[in-house]
Amino acid sequence: xxxxxxxxxxxxxxxxxxxxxxxxxxxxxxxxxxxxxxxxxxxxxxxxxxxxxxxxxxxxxxxxxxxxxxxxxxxxxxxxxxxxxxxxxxxxxxxxxxxxxxxxxxxxxxxxxxxxxxxxxxxxxxxxxxxxxxxxxxxxxxxxxxx
Numbered sequence: 001x002x003x004x005x006x007x008x009x010x011x012x013x014x015x016x017x018x019x020x021x022x023x024x025x026x027x028x029x030x031x032x033x034x035x036x037x038x039x040x041x042x043x044x045x046x047x048x049x050x051x052x053x054x055x056x057x058x059x060x061x062x063x064x065x066x067x068x069x070x071x072x073x074x075x076x077x078x079x080x081x082x083x084x085x086x087x088x089x090x091x092x093x094x095x096x097x098x099x100x101x102x103x104x105x106x107x108x109x110x111x112x113x114x115x116x117x118x119x120x121x122x123x124x125x126x127x128x129x130x131x132x133x134x135x136x137x138x139x140x141x142x143x144x145x146x147x
Contacts, residue, residue: 044125044126044128045128047125048124048126048128051122051125055094055137056137056139058090058091058094059091059094059119059120059137059139060141062087062088062094062098062118062139063116063117063118063139064141065086065090066083066084066086066087066102066116066118067083067102067115067141067142067143069086070082070083070102070116070145071113071114071143071144071145071146072145072146073146074145077145078104080102083100083116084102087116087118094120097121098118099119100116100117100118102116104145107144111144111145112144112145112147113142113143113144114142114145115140115141116140116142117140118139118140119138120136120138121134121136121137122134
C-alpha cells in the first residue's frame with residue numbers, strides 16, 4: 001500500500017545517506033569549548049551577586065540591632081561599647097572586619113536619637129572586567145531614644 005499526500009500524489013522518499021547518520025560529537029565539543037567561559041562567567045557573577053546581597057542584609061541587621069540597643073534608654077545611647085557588641089553579636093562571621101560607629105543627638109523637635117553606622121569591606125571571588133573587585137558595604141540606622 002502506498003502513502004498518499006493530501007493532493008493524491010505518492011510521497012517521494014529518498015534513502016538517507018550513511019554519512020548523515022553519524023553522531024556529531026565534534027560539533028558538540030566545539031560548542032561546549034566556545035560557551036564554557038561564558039557559562040563560567042555567568043556562574044561566578046551570580047555567586048558574587050548573591051554574596052553581596054547576603055552581606056548587605058547582614059550589615060543592615062547589625063546596624064538595626066545596634067540602634068535598637070542604643071534606643072532603649074539614655075544610658076544605652078551613651079554606651080558605645082554596648083552598641084558595638086550588640087551590632088557585632090548579630091553577625092559572628094563578619095565580626096573581625098565589621099566597623100561600627102554610633103552617634104547621639106536631638107532632632108528639631110527636641111527628641112533624642114541614636115545613629116549607628118556599620119561598614120564591611122567586600123571583595124569579589126573573581127576579578128570581572130569593568131566591575132570593581134572590592135567595595136565597602138555600609139548601612140546607617142537612626143532610632144529615637146525612649147525617654
